[in-house]
Amino acid sequence: MQEQRFKDQSANSTDLDHWGATAVADHMTASQLIVTSLDNMADWNRGHDSVDDMLDSENKRMAENLATKVSRLKSLAYDIDREADDQNEYLDGMDSNFMSATGLLTGSVKRFSTMVRSGRDNRRILCYVSVGLVLAFFTLYYMIIRMQR
Incomplete structure (x- = not known):
């Protein structure tokens, strides 16, 4: 029965081509293939610890850069808010000044029309x-024109 399964596995080499292990899979059982794959992954991970460290340090650097930019944007937003408040106060002051000037002009026009x-x-x-x-x-x-010459 095991021999029949081994023959079926060798006949199914197109499935193994998909995983890139045709030459090795012709002589291995499924459990041997899994163990080999796990060993290969462990070797790859061992060889790429320095890559992981490099990627980790790059992520930290980019996170710090992003934190700096967020802090700068927060500061800008605060400055814009403060400037908008100052300008609103200024406009409110101008509104009251225009209202008082309107009152003075209205009084003058009434006196003039009465006259x-x-x-x-x-x-x-x-x-x-x-x-x-x-x-x-x-x-x-x-007189002003004469003084300027």
Whole structure:
């Protein structure tokens, strides 16, 4: 019976070709083939301990590099968050400043329109004030231009 199994194994050499052991498998039983394979794997592992050490050290180096990059990104995210908070405070301050300026302009426009709607004497005063402001502006402009030359 064992002889029949041995003959079946040698006839099935195409299966062994797949595993790359045709020459050895023709004369071995299945248990001998497994033992040989295990011995070959042990020899390969013994010869590649230095490769494992090298790969392990490379993994450690890359992990440290990744940790450094993550730390840098965390620092950048914190800086961006702090900058965004500062800018939000600045914009809130500008909003309140614009609201107060809007209030001042609204009051001035109301007074001006009240003055325009009033009698003829106030219109004459308004005209004199407007002409005086325009002349003052051009006089200051002329003086500044003269000083720069």
